[in-house]
Amino acid sequence: MAKLDIKKDAALDFLSLGALVHRLDPGTIPFRKARAFDVHVSGGEYNVAANLSDCFGLNTGVATAMVDYGVGEIVQRAVAETKVKPFYKWFEHDGVRGPNIATVYSDRGAGVRAPVVFYNRANEAGAMLKPGDFDWKKIFSDGVKWFHSGGIFAALSPTTSELIVEGMQAAQAAGTITSFDLNYRAKLWKTIGDEAKGQEMCCRIAENCDVLVGNEEDLQKGLGIQGQDVESKSKLDPEQFFNMIEKVVKKFPKVKLVATTLREVRSTNRHDWAAVIWYDGQRYVSPTMSLDVICRIGGGDGFASGLFYGMLAGKEPEQALRLGWAHGALLTTFTGDVSMAKLPEVEALALGGSARVQR
Template identity: 70%
Template sequence: MPLSIRPDAALDLVSLGALVHRLDPGVVPFRKAKAFDIHVSGGEYNVAANLSDCFGLRTAVATAMVDYPIGELIQAQVRAMGVTPFYKHFEHDGVRGPNLATVYSDRGHGVRAPVVFYNRSNEAAARLKPGDFDWAKVFAGGLKWFHSGGIFAALSETTPELIIEGMKAAKAQGAVVSFDLNYRAKLWKAAGGDGRAVETLRRIVSHVDCLIGNEEDMQKGLGVKGPEVTAKTESKLDPEVFFGMIENTVQEFPNIKLVATTLREVHHTNRHDWAAVLWLEGARHVSPTCELDVIDRIGGGDGFAAGCIYGLLSGRSADESLRLGWAHGALLTTFHGDVTMARVEEVEAFAKGGSARVQR
């Protein structure tokens, strides 16, 4: 295994990022909504939650927490997913915050696409800065894997510095470091635009072993030029374009040992073709392709990342790890909400070619 994963540690994975609550009116557009579900989420947190709840790993999240009723709601869900929290607490003033961010996302349906928008005004997580976490305490007993992402990096000028501080502390523990670029145009526009995104993410990625991201992430987030697309490689499921992007990326960041992403062809909101690819120190791996009947696509990429990380942490081959990520991400789109409801046996069965026949 090219990735050096320490055999024993108190924690399998620690995620650093923001916790949010997503308001979901289902297929009803928000302007017509009368009720909604509340999902606890966060691009970085979701990976820790999935690894704990589905795969039975020991995970933790380092994040901001606000002491008000929404914070209590979110803390209850973190506990329910079995994730150990390390909170930097903030007091709410009863009027303006600081707040735990709200994400608004209707699911769309058929030819109507999902719509996502945010209220991240005066967000507590954006106030996090180096020195807010005692990494020696968080990593006490050892750590195998550290994970963060581009959503958290976009929140303020201090969050990227905290990510780098955490990565350095994790490296000193002998942990593998991963980063999901998760480029979000709306967030980076509010944070200074593509120029700041590239400068910020390139500094972070220079500390990373494992990178998760698609072509847009690498082009707009890292400023890496892509290969010329020909008529033969126009399909979004063709892995050659992505592998070309990887070659260009690792030339600029030779510290990267692994790159992975999902490949998705959207026919309409509820019907996607789904595949994934993984590059590990020059070797290329491609998953099968399946058709997804999507209930809720939010969190599918985090589900993929969690499955891959589980495979690698459990000593599986690159092919097996890729299939576990592909299978778990696919299953996650069949559930409401952002985090897993799958059982590890279901993921293993689908990764090996299982079907949707009734289980009796």
């Protein structure tokens, strides 16, 4: 077994690679009946960088595509507001068809009515990113402690997954920790090939990772790890997840930490929430809390960012797990995909704090 060897000094604590999107949110009104909506800037990889900067106070960056039109300006403003350092590959909009920054349409649902999410990723600039678009040697020469990407970005095109592999290899050559959130989406992989291709690329990426984030379904479908049938289960058992880890680390010997959230959805606004990690051969399980959910989108990224902060800050594994568990829970109490929490709030909840009014 082995522990994460994190650099002591670097210009950036954390760098993510992924596609930025803008999400249109009409609240609890079904989108088909919407007359107005909020605009949230998002992207699984960016969300983690933004959370680590805005809530946890780390120096973070994002390598991504940017388009020179109005939506791009909205996105740039949000990135600047969260103090995430941008590394943009620029694309010129033709005024008619793009390239575009993808649109996500989502309502929040309520009670027995589930949230509905759908997309327009046609002619997406992020999907056009390819190996060679970023000067990794220069970026990593300034020092980066942690490099991160995710499965949704990997599935956007045949070139995005290759770009992740390129970035991971450059990061590891520079002594940077690498992580990948599997976020396996069969529908996305089918648009560029098939599920077998998705599994092949996820495995190539995982071969270059120190840290994997993913639930049982992600491990099975993304990495081909055998496990129990998750389709028929309403609740995931931590023991079943841990039983798969030995197979994961045997197949991917560079992996030192594997993490996931556990969520049982009782209604749109009532969830049971927990998280687990396997690190250096040891198992850690958080408590389970009942959540009153305002918006569930981004909760998993909230968990990952809290966990990564804990590891970067040199916390004990159980403390790091609780910080991720607490921050992910808090993120579901906000609208939007990026945290509005403050670090003392996260730390208090991680220690077992309550929701009593603060005077």
